[in-house]
Amino acid sequence: MADGPTGAVLALLGVLSVYAASGSGPVVERETGGETEWAEPWDGAVFRPPSALGAVGMTRSPRTPQPGREEAGDLPVLLWWSPGLFPHFSGDSERIECARGACVASRNRRVLRDSRTRALLFYGTDFRASDAPLPRLAHQSWALLHEESPLNNFLLSHGPGIRLFNLTSTFSRHSDYPLSLQWLPGTAYLRRPVPPLQERAEWRRRGYAPLLYLQSHCDVPADRDRYVRELMRHIPVDSYGKCLQNRELPAARLQDTATATTEDPELLAFLSRYKFHLALENAICNDYMTEKLWRPMHLGAVPVYRGSPSVRDWMPNNHSIILIDDFESPQKLAEFIDFLDKNDEEYMKYLAYKQPGGITNQFLLDSLKHREWGLNDPLLPNYLNGFECFVCDHELARLDAEKAHAASPSDSPSPETHIAQPSHMDCPMPTPGFGNVEEIPENDSWKEMWLQDYWQGLDQGEALTAMIHNNETQQRKFWDYLHEIFMKRQHL
Numbered sequence: 151m152a153d154g155p156t157g158a159v160l161a162l163l164g165v166l167s168v169y170a171a172s173g174s175g176p177v178v179e180r181e182t183g184g185e186t187e188w189a190e191p192w193d194g195a196v197f198r199p200p201s202a203l204g205a206v207g208m209t210r211s212p213r214t215p216q217p218g219r220e221e222a223g224d225l226p227v228l229l230w231w232s233p234g235l236f237p238h239f240s241g242d243s244e245r246i247e248c249a250r251g252a253c254v255a256s257r258n259r260r261v262l263r264d265s266r267t268r269a270l271l272f273y274g275t276d277f278r279a280s281d282a283p284l285p286r287l288a289h290q291s292w293a294l295l296h297e298e299s300p301l302n303n304f305l306l307s308h309g310p311g312i313r314l315f316n317l318t319s320t321f322s323r324h325s326d327y328p329l330s331l332q333w334l335p336g337t338a339y340l341r342r343p344v345p346p347l348q349e350r351a352e353w354r355r356r357g358y359a360p361l362l363y364l365q366s367h368c369d370v371p372a373d374r375d376r377y378v379r380e381l382m383r384h385i386p387v388d389s390y391g392k393c394l395q396n397r398e399l400p401a402a403r404l405q406d407t408a409t410a411t412t413e414d415p416e417l418l419a420f421l422s423r424y425k426f427h428l429a430l431e432n433a434i435c436n437d438y439m440t441e442k443l444w445r446p447m448h449l450g451a452v453p454v455y456r457g458s459p460s461v462r463d464w465m466p467n468n469h470s471i472i473l474i475d476d477f478e479s480p481q482k483l484a485e486f487i488d489f490l491d492k493n494d495e496e497y498m499k500y501l502a503y504k505q506p507g508g509i510t511n512q513f514l515l516d517s518l519k520h521r522e523w524g525l526n527d528p529l530l531p532n533y534l535n536g537f538e539c540f541v542c543d544h545e546l547a548r549l550d551a552e553k554a555h556a557a558s559p560s561d562s563p564s565p566e567t568h569i570a571q572p573s574h575m576d577c578p579m580p581t582p583g584f585g586n587v588e589e590i591p592e593n594d595s596w597k598e599m600w601l602q603d604y605w606q607g608l609d610q611g612e613a614l615t616a617m618i619h620n621n622e623t624q625q626r627k628f629w630d631y632l633h634e635i636f637m638k639r640q641h642l
């Protein structure tokens with residue numbers, strides 16, 4: 151399929167090359183450029199203990215194995231196509247017990263063509279068109295786990311990218327196995343008492359600003375520093391991370407992310423001296439909320455937030471955070487923060503949810519209650535294992551439906567196709583953190599990097615779709631398009 155000029159040019163540009171399907175596949179190096187631990191220490195990647203994964207590979211809900219599928223040789227296989235982050239189990243493969251029965255989770259690419267291999271599992275950050283297992287087999291579902299923002303992979307933010315998958319587990323409430331509250335351990339976390347306001351007033355007298363900013367990953371799609379820089383012209387902000395830094399954390403130990411993690415008690419105690427925390431996500435997507443939002447609430451500070459446009463749906467009550475986009479300008483926002491800073495009664499209204507009965511949002515309470523994975527909860531599976539079981543159960547059900555259909559086509563319809571939707575990864579095109587895109591010079595690093603990334607994500611999704619459908623017209627279109635880019639680059 152990759153033969154001829156099309157394949158050659160695609161491969162040349164690193165956009166597409168087709169995985170040759172026999173034997174052991176090339177183990178692809180994990181690409182860098184994601185939001186790594188080092189780039190943004192306080193962004194806390196999830197795949198790092200002691201976060202969501204907890205004790206990896208250990209916690210599974212005890213289930214009674216179902217009769218009839220006892221032979222491991224008959225079990226459906228889920229193949230983790232993404233290298234790098236896995237294994238989360240020690241060997242090649244592992245039997246997993248789920249609600250409907252058992253499956254085998256494997257990371258051995260040799261089983262790709264096996265008829266028992268029913269699902270391919272992908273981790274979004276690592277998904278590359280150039281590493282996609284083609285040709286696609288009709289009996290296999292593609293399942294995507296991507297709890298992170300699109301910063302790592304804009305391919306998935308476009309229809310042609312996300313529709314490659316059948317099942318998703320993303321931050322979006324619309325995904326098949328939603329992880330929207332992946333950074334919120336529970337209501338007790340929100341209810342932690344507020345430190346006495348007098349203490350914070352004392353820190354203010356000693357010269358602390360009302361607002362804290364703590365960010366070390368500066369060039370991000372949400373372009374947050376452009377906004378914060380503007381806000382700083384109107385109100386004091388103490389900034390401790392690498393971005394717009396104007397202060398040093400009090401101890402060298404805290405400055406070093408190797409010694410002080412996001413959950414370091416001394417760091418948290420220090421952060422809680424501030425009444426307001428600037429909380430801007432690295433990318434803007436519906437339902438993408440991280441510890442930047444929940445941690446200030448835990449500490450009894452008020453988040454000054456920009457991130458998920460639908461964040462209100464998830465808040466403990468309707469008066470618990472300040473939304474940057476409610477203000478027509480940074481100056482107006484600064485005036486409002488200054489007002490709250492001088493008015494304890496009005497300020498404390500933002501923390502009313504910490505009182506008994508103060509969490510009134512039933513949607514939030516229900517979502518916490520009904521999620522079947524936990525964060526550092528020994529009684530619940532972590533969401534990686536939960537996702538595997540979700541896919542396993544889905545495939546067992548699909549197998550049963552296929553068998554029933556084969557036995558009696560008139561009584562049992564063939565299983566419905568299930569295709570992921572753009573709402574599963576709902577991230578609009580990045581816009582500047584402040585001002586209009588036309589006013590920002592072309593050589594601006596945000597403009598150069600993220601707008602290009604965004605559109606290249608679409609190109610890759612479309613190109614891959616064309617390869618999968620073996621649509622010559624479409625492939626020809628991309629050949630021309632890529633040839634054009636190639637010629638432009640040669641002239642640079």
Ligand SMILES: *[C@@H]1O[C@H](CO)[C@@H](O)[C@H](O)[C@H]1NC(C)=O
Pocket residue numbers: 468469510
């Ligand atoms: C916020 O909640 C309070 C108490 O539940 C209610 O009285 C008020 O109308 C709500 N405000 C908005 C804007 O929804």
Ligand SMILES: *[C@@H]1O[C@H](CO)[C@@H](O)[C@H](O)[C@H]1NC(C)=O
Pocket residue numbers: 289290291292313314315316566567568569
């Ligand atoms: C999976 O999704 C693809 C589209 O990406 C679709 O063609 C296929 O029928 C789907 N498979 C199942 C089992 O739903």
Ligand SMILES: *[C@@H]1O[C@H](CO)[C@@H](O)[C@H](O)[C@H]1NC(C)=O
Pocket residue numbers: 591593594
């Ligand atoms: C961008 O271009 C302007 C003039 O066109 C120049 O003054 C400026 O230094 C450039 N900035 C960068 C980051 O290259």
Ligand SMILES: *[C@@H]1O[C@H](CO)[C@@H](O)[C@H](O)[C@H]1NC(C)=O
Pocket residue numbers: 619621622623624
């Ligand atoms: C191939 O792609 C073109 C352009 O997107 C489309 O118009 C055409 O219907 C496709 N052909 C097939 C056979 O899917």
